[in-house]
Each structure stands twice: as C-alpha cells, then as structure tokens.
Amino acid sequence: MVDRSSPPPLSAASLIVRLAGIAVVVAVVAGAFAYVNGTLDPQRLTPKKLINVLETNNGVHPGFRRNHAKGVCVIGHFESSGEARSYSTAQVFNEARTPVVGRLALPPGNPYAPDNAIPIRSMALRFTQANGQQWRTGMNSMPVFPVGTPEAFYQLQQAQSPLPSTGKPDPAAVPAFFGSHPEAAPFLAWVKTAKPSASYVTETYNSVNAFYLVNAAGQKQAVRWNMVPQAVDAPGATAPEGSDFLEKDLVQRIAAGPLRWQLMITLANPGDPVNDASKAWPEGRKVLNAGTLVLESVQPQLSGECRDINYDPLVLPAGIEGSDDPLLAARSAAYATSYLRRTSEVSQLPAAKQEAQQ
Amino acid sequence: MSTQPNHFAPLARLLHWLMALMIIAMLFIGAGMVASVSERHEWLINLHKPLGVAILLLAIVRLVVRFSTQQPPLPADLPSWQVLAAKASHLLLYGLMLILPLLGWAMISASGEPVMLSSSLQLPSIVAANAQVFAFLRKAHGYLAYLLFLTVLLHLAAALYHGWVRRDEVLDSMLRGRDRG
DSSP, rough: OOOOOOOOOHHHHHHHHHHHHHHHHHHHHHHHHHHHHTOOTTSSOOOOHHHHHHHHHOOOTTTSOSSSEEEEEEEEEEEEEEETTTOOHHHHSSSSEEEEEEEESSSSSSSSOGGOOOOOOEEEEEEEEEEEEEEEEEESSSSSOEEEESHHHHHHOOOHHHOTTTSSBHHEEEEEEEETTGGGHHHHHHHOOOOOOSTTTOOOEEESOOOOEEEEOOOOOEEEEEEEEEEEOOTTTTOOOOSSSSHHHHHHHHHHHOEEEEEEEEEEETOSSSSSSSSSOSSOOOOOEEEEEEEEEEETTTSSSTTTEEEEEEEOOTTTEOOOOOOEHHHHEEEHHHHHHHHHGGGGGGHHHHHHOO | SHHHHHHSSHHHHHHHHHHHHHHHHHHHHHHHHTOOOOOHHHHHHHHHHHOOOOOHHHHHHHHHHHHSSOOOOOTTTTTTHHHHHHHHHHHHHHOOOOOOOOHHHHHHHHHHEEEEEESSEEESSOOOHHHHHHHHHHHHHHHHHHHHHHHHHHHHHHHHHIIIOOSSSSSHHHOOOSSOO
C-alpha cells in the first residue's frame, strides 16, 4: 500500500466553504428531484389531483373504481372477421377467437348511483391474445368527449365540486365552464337528446379517443372504433322505474343466449382530428367490420374477474398504438392512481357489499 | 509490493459511472412519470421498464466484478462509524439496485398486465395476478425508490466529503485508474 502523508489541515473558513459546497450539490440534486416529482411544481396537473377531484365530487367508496364505479363483469370472446388484418398485425384481428373479460358500467364515481341518473353507459374490454399480449379498451356510449384536454376535464370536475360554504356545487359553475369551452358543443348537442337506456345491451360503445392500427409493412392508420349492438330496443322503450334495472336486464338477456356486438373500426381521412376527442369525424369514412364480440356470462363486479383489471386504454398489443390524443395519456395515468387506491382497499370491500344491501 | 490496489478495477469503474447515470436517470424518470398526466407519462413508462431491466442485469454483472476483483481499502484513519456507514450504505445500494427492478417486474405481473419491454418484447410474469399483492408491491417499489434516492444523496455527499474535506484517496480511487501520488 502506498503511504500518503495526510494533507495539511483546512482553515476554518476553507472547511466551511467546502462543507457548504457539498450541501449545495446535494440541495441542487434534491431540489431537481422535488421539482420533477411535483413537490416544487404545485400548479402541475397530476394523476393524484384528477382522482382527488373525483373523490371530492363522488365521495370515497373504498375498493371501488373512482369513476364508472357501478358496473358488472361480463365474460365472452371476440370472433375476428379478418377484415382488419391488412391494417393491423394484432393477433386479435388475425386469430379466429380471442377470450374477453369485460365490464359494463355507469360513469359516476358513486357505486350506488341510480341507473337512470345519467344517460351514459360504458363498456370496458380486455382481450387476451394467444401470444400473451393484451388489448384493453374503455368505451363510452357518447360519440364524443365533452372536452379535448385533461386540464379542461379537471376544470369541468372542479366546476361540479361541492363548495365548502354550502356543501353543494355552485349552480353557475358548470354553465360558466361550458360558456368558455365551445369545444363541448358536439357533446352538449348529443346529451340534450340522450336518454338513459333501459339496457346495457342496446347501446353502441365508442372508443372516443383515436388510435393507430399498424400493419406488417409498418403503415399506420388512424382509427376510432365502436361496438355496435345486435340487439335493438323496441321503439319508445324507456328506462324502467327503480335504480338497479341494468344489471337485472343484462342477467335476463344473457340467460336467453349470448349477446353480440360488431366491432366497427372507422378509418380517419388525412386531416381528421386524431388528437382531439371532443371532435367527431365527418360522415363517409371507410368503416371495417372487424368482427363480433360475443358475451356469454355475467359475474358480480365485487367477485368477478373484471374487478382487478385496470382498463387502461394504453395497454395495447403490437399492431395497435395510442395516438397523441392528450386524454389517452391522462386516462392511463389517472387509472393507475385509481387502481392503486382501490387495490389497497380490497379488504374493505365486504363491508361495502353490506352497505350496498342496506 | 502490496496486493491491495489503491484504485478500483477499470471494469468496476466503468460499471459504477454507467450505472450512476442510469440509476439517477431512472429515479428522475420514475418520480416524473407518476406525477404527470401528459404524454410524458407514457413516454417515460416506456423508458422506465427496459431501463429497469438493464439496471438489474448490470447489477448482477457488477456483483460478479465486485467479488472477482480487489477493492482498494478504506483509509486506515477513517473513524469506525464512517467505516460502518460506508459498508452499510454500499450494501443498501447493491440491495436496492437488485430489488427495485424485481419489485417493478413483480408488481406489473401481480396487476395482471403483460410485462412489455417494448411493443412486442414480453417478459414472463413472476407473480400471479392478485390485487392486494399488487398494491403492496407497488407501494414497496415507490417507498424503496425514495430510500434509494436518499442513499444516493448520502453516497454523493460522502464522496465529496472524502474528496474536498478529508482529501484522502477514496474519491480518487473511483475517478482515476492510477495513484495520484
């Protein structure tokens, strides 16, 4: 070992300067980290804030999804028609059959909301391909999203938050929000005439966000998709009285035989808005009939297979890619936060079950 | 001549600095992605997963290198509490380098999602899908990542203390290949 003589001792001033230098280096790294994790950037919209505002508006229901909290699991499969094969390498479009675990639900974050509280229903699906890759999608019965950005969605939720003074939302806040968000016009026009359906089974469910199909040559085609039901309501059918008719209707209908939807994939023309879910695409686009969704059985959501699935729309197989629609990344991020909260509360679910029965 | 070197083997130094960059990048990527709803969220996650696996593999290589090469000794006059702190923090760093990627891999497995390193490169699941196991692993991943960040800060402060205040050979043994004397 090479012996080195100790360096001459530092003067007090020099020691202080050197220790301060170390403190500065550590503080700069820690400060940069605190900025990146949002601590020093309180204005940033985070997944936590998005989920917190949903909890503020709907109450906290431990173990349940923070949005679309009331629903039911469905089990079935997808039969590919082969029509999407030349647009996407995804196995789901190339194999004859792909198993599906899905969930039909209502949008509010309150699992005890009456079924006629809102005219929107949702369908979430997880396709498990033979190669192990998955396609998860969460679709809604509205044709467009009210707004195009996560920031606007957050403001819309804030407008519906109870005020601390009255415990009720400000009745002027939502009209004021829509007054300053003209992009919501297509959604508002739709919701004006939309009525709560009597059945999950007669609804068309729309991807709302855009995605890309990617084929073997690497060509990308922007798309949106719809699940179009085979079942139709008798004219003039309206939602029955009572608050829990949707699940009963579904159980009855599925007992009579499998329920079917066609997966219709709309191909965007160049120039169609791919990054804005508040804008519909014009009529006349080419539409592929990619295959048939067949639902064969129903399971309760508190014990069914769908309970522990996070229907993150960016869990995609090779051959399908997310678009640059900013809502997609926000949904993925916010769903992850909701998922962690509710999976941490699984042990509290039986109590919730009793609460529901009371 | 003594068999004890006064610097780390070249491969050990290469691994140290390469992994230092990767781990610090990884900590910032992780902290940033969970606090973002923008497209950055997706972009950072797609970086986080393959980088985590690369760190796991390099950490294993590094342990092999560590046990097959000679380490320079700590200065003989180092107070015993600092010797203990150095050894404990190195043990913690190695442990977290191995455990954090495994926890990330296990938590995705427990969520039931396929563990994808790219759009088509898939790792096998190492834990059966289970919501409560997922929640536990996901929290452990987050808390231990903060512990790793604090340990890295301590390591950085200690290295600078050796270089700037004690002015011994410790910092130099990782910076250069040859004795400066």
